[in-house]
Amino acid sequence: MGRHRQPEIRDRILDACVDHALAHGLPARLEPLAVASGTSTRMLIYHFGTRDALLREILGRARRRQREVFGALVAPRPDEPYPDTLRRAWRVMTGPVGRPYLSMFGRLREDAEQQLWPGFRREATTDWLHPFEEGMRSLGRPELGTLVLAVVRGLIMDIEATGEVARADRAFDDFLAALDGVTAGSGPGGAQEAAPGR
Structure with missing residues (x-):
């Protein structure tokens, strides 16, 4: 009689493999994942x-x-203007916490790994659209979520290609300043809402 798979062991192994892949990339062989998860390649296959x-x-x-x-x-946060939220988010996303994810999924967009996740390029675009639309809704301009997403993705691709984080940071700050100008008066407490009789 065969052994029953134990979900908690499988889950622990998978988490260890994810940690390793985020730190080092997806390996060509199973051995690094076996070492990282404290098991054997045979058990990974099992x-x-x-x-x-x-x-x-x-x-x-x-x-x-x-x-x-x-x-x-x-x-969006009720006590914080959304451009400030985006500025803080950008720093974390492109910093030590976020960069492993950006590296992993940046590589996935390349043709060599598309067989692992067909349709990833489309999903990687559309799954972030709603959160940015909701954030921009707090400024009364949900349709600008597409613009925010395009700028974030474009600058992330720039960083991946050039490694010039400081330049991308300046560009994102310039974008947020422009966004402040575009949305001035359209969000909660903005000029349009505050003006009497409007």
């Missing part, structure tokens, strides 16, 4: 089936982690 199946699960869990972290960062 729990996950194939290398590609394990890599897909690693990507899925890492993406959930990223959505939780980044989603909380870009969510």
Whole structure:
């Protein structure tokens, strides 16, 4: 009679594999993941089936982690103007906490790894649109969520290509200053709302 798989062990192994992949990238072989998770390649196959199946699960869990972290960062706060929220979120997303996710999913956008997650490029765009629309809704301009998303993604790709974080930071600050000008008076407490009789 075969052994029953233990979900808690599988879950612990997967978390360790995700930690390793975020720190070092997706490996070409199973051995680094086995070492990182304190198990053997045989047990990885037992729990996950194939290398590609394990890599897909690693990507899925890492993406959930990223959505939780980044989603909380870009969510509008009642006591903070949304451009300030975006400024703080940008610093975390492109700093030590966020960069492993950006590196992992930046590589996934490249053709070499598309077989692991077909359609990722589209999903990676659309899954962040709603959070930015909700944030911009706090300024009365939810339709500008697309613009915010495009700028964030473009500057992240710039950082990945050039490594010039300071230049991208300046560009994002310039964008936020322009955004302040575009949305002035359209959000809660803005000039349009404050003016009597309007």
